[in-house]
Amino acid sequence: MPFSFEIESTAGSARTGVFLTPHGPVETPAFMPVGTLATVKALDPDDLTAMGASMILANAYHLHLRPGDDVVREMGGLHRFMRWDGPILTDSGGFQVFSLAQLRTLSEDGVEFQSHIDGSKRFFTPELVMQIQRNLGSDVIMQFDHVIPGQSDEASARDASERSIRWLARCLAELNRLQNAPPALRLMRAEPDKTAVHLDYAPTRTGEFAAQPQHQALFPIVQGGIHGSLRREAAAAISSMHEWPGYAIGGLSVGEEKPAMYEMLDVVDDALPRTHPRYLMGVGFPEDLIEGVRRGVDLFDCVAPTRMGRNGAVFTHEGRLNIKRAEFRTDPRPLDIHCDCAACSRFTRAYIRHLFVADEILGLRLLSLHNVHFLLSLMRSAREAIRTETLEEWSREWLLRFRATSAIEV
Amino acid sequence: MPFSFEIESTAGSARTGVFLTPHGPVETPAFMPVGTLATVKALDPDDLTAMGASMILANAYHLHLRPGDDVVREMGGLHRFMRWDGPILTDSGGFQVFSLAQLRTLSEDGVEFQSHIDGSKRFFTPELVMQIQRNLGSDVIMQFDHVIPGQSDEASARDASERSIRWLARCLAELNRLQNAPPALRLMRAEPDKTAVHLDYAPTRTGEFAAQPQHQALFPIVQGGIHGSLRREAAAAISSMHEWPGYAIGGLSVGEEKPAMYEMLDVVDDALPRTHPRYLMGVGFPEDLIEGVRRGVDLFDCVAPTRMGRNGAVFTHEGRLNIKRAEFRTDPRPLDIHCDCAACSRFTRAYIRHLFVADEILGLRLLSLHNVHFLLSLMRSAREAIRTETLEEWSREWLLRFRATSAIEV
Numbered sequence: 001m002p003f004s005f006e007i008e009s010t011a012g013s014a015r016t017g018v019f020l021t022p023h024g025p026v027e028t029p030a031f032m033p034v035g036t037l038a039t040v041k042a043l044d045p046d047d048l049t050a051m052g053a054s055m056i057l058a059n060a061y062h063l064h065l066r067p068g069d070d071v072v073r074e075m076g077g078l079h080r081f082m083r084w085d086g087p088i089l090t091d092s093g094g095f096q097v098f099s100l101a102q103l104r105t106l107s108e109d110g111v112e113f114q115s116h117i118d119g120s121k122r123f124f125t126p127e128l129v130m131q132i133q134r135n136l137g138s139d140v141i142m143q144f145d146h147v148i149p150g151q152s153d154e155a156s157a158r159d160a161s162e163r164s165i166r167w168l169a170r171c172l173a174e175l176n177r178l179q180n181a182p183p184a185l186r187l188m189r190a191e192p193d194k195t196a197v198h199l200d201y202a203p204t205r206t207g208e209f210a211a212q213p214q215h216q217a218l219f220p221i222v223q224g225g226i227h228g229s230l231r232r233e234a235a236a237a238i239s240s241m242h243e244w245p246g247y248a249i250g251g252l253s254v255g256e257e258k259p260a261m262y263e264m265l266d267v268v269d270d271a272l273p274r275t276h277p278r279y280l281m282g283v284g285f286p287e288d289l290i291e292g293v294r295r296g297v298d299l300f301d302c303v304a305p306t307r308m309g310r311n312g313a314v315f316t317h318e319g320r321l322n323i324k325r326a327e328f329r330t331d332p333r334p335l336d337i338h339c340d341c342a343a344c345s346r347f348t349r350a351y352i353r354h355l356f357v358a359d360e361i362l363g364l365r366l367l368s369l370h371n372v373h374f375l376l377s378l379m380r381s382a383r384e385a386i387r388t389e390t391l392e393e394w395s396r397e398w399l400l401r402f403r404a405t406s407a408i409e410v
Numbered sequence: 411m412p413f414s415f416e417i418e419s420t421a422g423s424a425r426t427g428v429f430l431t432p433h434g435p436v437e438t439p440a441f442m443p444v445g446t447l448a449t450v451k452a453l454d455p456d457d458l459t460a461m462g463a464s465m466i467l468a469n470a471y472h473l474h475l476r477p478g479d480d481v482v483r484e485m486g487g488l489h490r491f492m493r494w495d496g497p498i499l500t501d502s503g504g505f506q507v508f509s510l511a512q513l514r515t516l517s518e519d520g521v522e523f524q525s526h527i528d529g530s531k532r533f534f535t536p537e538l539v540m541q542i543q544r545n546l547g548s549d550v551i552m553q554f555d556h557v558i559p560g561q562s563d564e565a566s567a568r569d570a571s572e573r574s575i576r577w578l579a580r581c582l583a584e585l586n587r588l589q590n591a592p593p594a595l596r597l598m599r600a601e602p603d604k605t606a607v608h609l610d611y612a613p614t615r616t617g618e619f620a621a622q623p624q625h626q627a628l629f630p631i632v633q634g635g636i637h638g639s640l641r642r643e644a645a646a647a648i649s650s651m652h653e654w655p656g657y658a659i660g661g662l663s664v665g666e667e668k669p670a671m672y673e674m675l676d677v678v679d680d681a682l683p684r685t686h687p688r689y690l691m692g693v694g695f696p697e698d699l700i701e702g703v704r705r706g707v708d709l710f711d712c713v714a715p716t717r718m719g720r721n722g723a724v725f726t727h728e729g730r731l732n733i734k735r736a737e738f739r740t741d742p743r744p745l746d747i748h749c750d751c752a753a754c755s756r757f758t759r760a761y762i763r764h765l766f767v768a769d770e771i772l773g774l775r776l777l778s779l780h781n782v783h784f785l786l787s788l789m790r791s792a793r794e795a796i797r798t799e800t801l802e803e804w805s806r807e808w809l810l811r812f813r814a815t816s817a818i819e820v
Contacts, residue, residue, distance in 0.1 A: 067764040354477040361452040
């Protein structure tokens with residue numbers, strides 16, 4: 001099996017482990033930087049390597065629209081296209097179809113919608129979403145799910161959760177068909193395969209990348225809104241359907257209150273098998289990462305560090321600050337005096353503030369770099385705390401310090 | 411003397427040499443990337459080092475307005491502020507005052523104008539411009555000059571050129587005063603010097619930077635429009651005033667025809683002392699660099715590689731192309747198959763086109779990086795051609811190939 005998960009140490013529900021993929025291992029708990037359109041915004045893949053990122057995200061909905069998953073496949077798959085030879089997880093587009101796209105028409109078969117870019121009509125089914133992610137060639141692929149707002153009532157949440165489970169069965173059947181089909185059929189959605197010819201001319205001076213994986217790990221998504229019973233039912237139905245290589249927890253951090261989210265994490269922690277990695281989708285504020293780790297979550301992703309970075313917001317060990325504020329005009333300190341990232345080891349707050357005030361692109365890169373580094377580093381500390389059985393004290397102190405000033409600073 | 415120029419080899423008017431500054435040597439002929447606001451747009455200083463850039467530019471007008479030259483001085487000077495420990499040249503702002511700023515009022519004393527950012531009133535004199543560049547702490551500083559449009563008639567050109575020469579004398583007197591003043595007076599325009607205290611906390615983990623230079627090299631600017639006699643008169647008046655560490659040629663590539671520019675370069679080549687470096691201001695298209703080198707120019711700068719790069723234009727050995735064109739949608743080749751820059755050694759045209767179509771910041775960085783690398787590399791080839799006495803053949807062949815397709819591609 002090209003995928004496996006080995007737990008190394010535990011502390012309550014929290015655990016450290018290694019999630020092995022065809023593109024290498026992921027030490028968990030891990031934060032996965034988000035590269036929606038096959039690039040982690042404002043960063044270079046070399047920046048991510050230097051920061052110790054192991055697994056990154058991309059998005060099936062966005063890449064289907066631009067440049068087209070057929071283009072990515074023709075260019076040798078996502079790893080080669082974006083020059084990232086570590087593991088990649090692609091989100092299915094469920095969240096985007098139900099939040100970004102216009103004029104949705106939902107049926108049992110799938111969702112018809114208009115592209116948020118050009119208004120063109122599209123129809124996503126569980127089968128198509130598997131084909132798209134097959135073309136992308138990511139290591140971990142997500143089921144197509146029905147995502148609802150965070151505060152939906154139980155009836156809507158049940159409807160969406162049960163549909164997501166029916167769609168999961170269709171995703172699995174389609175993935176099996178694609179993986180077992182002979183090569184000509186496996187690449188069914190694209191033009192004649194010119195890859196071999198083209199790649200003779202492709203840049204390879206920094207070393208060859210692995211070919212597209214034969215096997216991809218399909219993760220189901222536990223839905224159920226903020227209704228514990230629904231979450232338990234979903235977890236049970238999903239785990240009894242198949243032994244999955246990992247389990248995702250969706251529909252959180254989408255407008256509900258924080259205590260409700262933490263409660264759902266407790267429910268799902270008990271309801272899901274402990275033998276496989278759990279991925280909490282779209283969650284990535286520092287405090288939520290720590291609360292998630294304490295509740296047995298192994299994988300996280302969020303656009304927050306790069307999106308907030310582009311707006312001038314900086315994560316620091318003393319809370320958040322906004323670099324555009326006048327008080328930093330001549331501040332000679334690094335963004336965070338406890339940080340050793342490529343921004344903090346070289347530049348002052350005064351300089352980075354100047355870059356932001358003057359709309360300079362380097363500013364966007366430096367804050368994105370710092371914020372992503374901050375979360376990667378936070379997960380390194382969390383792993384260390386679990387291994388040394390100090391998770392409770394470490395997380396209590398960390399959260400206390402971070403929250404004390406965040407309320408004032410942002 | 412902290413500045414010197416040694417000529418190594420010549421080929422007609424062209425020569426290779428080493429221009430030594432307090433922040434290290436510059437092998438000439440050299441292209442200087444432009445970091446107007448203390449950052450070469452879309453690039454990291456480490457990118458510049460990796461590409462072999464030796465000297466870079468910044469701009470006194472822009473930095474005076476944002477963040478303020480007093481801020482830069484308080485942060486330890488431009489080198490420390492932007493983390494560039496190689497040589498820096500600052501342009502005086504003459505060009506900007508006469509082209510960007512609103513509502514100018516010119517007098518013999520100086521120019522009153524409104525900031526292009528907030529409309530605030532400013533008054534630039536030759537003395538103030540020296541003080542600003544003293545605060546910035548650049549290695550080479552430019553005189554404040556009166557810049558006119560490229561096709562100005564002889565009377566206007568004479569008026570501006572003669573004023574520039576009178577202002578040059580005032581610049582020299584003020585620089586001498588500043589350099590000979592005791593420290594308290596030398597830093598006259600800023601707040602109490604808190605630098606020493608502040609810098610205790612500044613990031614220094616990648617090594618200390620040199621202190622602000624005690625001595626700065628003031629370059630005069632030869633003006634005169636497209637009038638050969640005026641250029642000769644200016645060159646003579648300037649060279650007889652003082653032995654300058656280098657000479658700049660201004661007011662070219664500002665709207666005049668190319669043959670007129672090349673003719674002026676021939677005139678100035680004969681009229682200026684050959685013992686010191688010549689800097690052709692604001693000129694940086696590949697073909698103009700080669701024509702300039704053939705006419706004895708040692709230093710060039712231009713925003714073209716980064717500005718054009720941000721618009722998707724790519725310099726290649728077969729001419730220019732625009733990466734946004736549909737034909738590159740699945741093109742597996744690097745931007746330029748003859749290039750080994752950090753973009754070309756890793757990414758396909760298809761990927762970089764995708765980044766541009768999707769408005770991704772990495773695209774801006776990769777094209778800026780490639781275009782700057784292209785010009786640095788072009789100057790390395792030019793130096794090699796001069797040393798091996800093959801400049802004429804090399805430049806003829808290079809220009810033929812570059813021009814053959816440029817006309818079609820752009």
